[in-house]
Amino acid sequence: MDAVLAELPAFARAFGATLSLLLISGFGALVLGVIIAAMRISPVASLRAFATVYTEIFRNVPLTLVLFFCATLIPYINASFSDYYVLALLGLTVYTSPFVAEAVRSGINGVAVGQAEAARAIGLGFGQVLTLVVLPQAVRMVIPPLINVFIALTKNTSVAGAFFIFELFANARGQANQYGGDVIAILVATAVLYLVITITLGRIAEAVERKVAVLR
């Protein structure tokens, strides 16, 4: 316990680093994921095919591999890309985006078909059906699974910590090496800091889900 108290500033910095990884790569994944989802439902076959292949590849490759590629191979290919923080953000963003895309797509699919049929029947076009009828309903359904994706992302940032980045996991590993007698306290404190983020997000997801359930 003494080690945790003595290194409190390091824990605080690590917590901030994890949060900023989460926020930045979460935002990046959201943008990229929505673009991929849009490509996947577009009427253009080549965009659809590309989005499908992209989703299948990144959903089926371990995050460790993606981050290894970012941290080791990209600097090898071109030495001018060697800011590990940016590379870790890139890896987390690219890895998370297909999960965002799938959450968005399944949310849109969750809107009853009759809604779209009714919108078409009163003469709305493709864009109008989407923006006026389908998306406003889909957004509500998308939020809970999206939060789950971000919970997973929070936990995944720990993998980035293993590749030259300072955040909660890297901090825990370093402290555990330094204070051999206090390993349990250090690791439990780290776990609690992760749980602060993930459980808060989980509660928000539950609250939203309850609200949506009433609307349905």
Add this chain to the structure above:
Amino acid sequence: MSSVLYDAPGPKARRRSRIISVVGTLFIAAVLGAVIWVFASPRVTAGGATQPGLFDPTRWDIFLDRALWRGVGEGLAATLRAAALASVLAIAVGVLLSFLRTARSKIVRVPTTVLLEFLRGMPVLLMMLFILLVMNTGSFLAVVIALALYNGAIIGEALRAGVASLPKGQREAGLSVGLTPLRTRFLIEFPQAFRQMLPIIIAQLVVLLKDTSLGYIVGYPELLRTMMQNYGTFFGSYYLFSLFFVVFAIYLGINLLLSWLARVVARRTGNQAATNFMNGGGGIFGRRRKKDFVDLSQPEGSVALAGAASNDFSSDN
């Protein structure tokens, strides 16, 4: 292609669609081409010397070496060994936790709920480090135990959702023919829940297989570590990309196969909730549109089930 969102295209729309299609294809091809070009162009080392591009045959000649393929075999075997053991344990842990979580007594249920939150909310990697340092188990067991606990917690929640979604009559029927509550759970409810949740369990096993690669970080020589650390150092960074590519292809192949299996199982068992989710079909953008999303013929709980299941499935790890 029949979608509710737009009409069958006429000549004008078809022409426009073709133009966008060509432009889109060209754009994607340009991006991919640029990536390949960067990979293939000669590399300038920090010392100023030039090396051939990544696709140069001299970078791939190690694959003629039989010893390397033995390494691939060993690494893959280590990955599969950890994944297989962890999968079996994870299902066992999942069954156990789903029982404890639904226990009648509060003394059992509440601590289990807290434990589940704890296991699901913290990174697997941290769990591995904990087991490695605190229990001093060695890296293999650290990987296996952490994966079993984490994925067991998720499988347990899926099974619980599966039991909750069964029609109430199942339990009542079991009790009324004289089975004890525990036997009713075991013999009547559980087999059905397990079958219904099988696709989601398989999907979770894909996640488990992917996460064995975290062994790279805690020092278990699985596929990635064997190739990149052991062979990578031996052959030198000149072959880094080639080695990585092989690992990438193997992981992708195995996981695509398992995902496909999960989809087949989902279709075979005729589980509407799981099938819908896994195909992403059945909704507005689905190709084959059998039913509307909310299926009124199903029992009350099934909508909640679809939500819970899909959340577990989409939240990767």
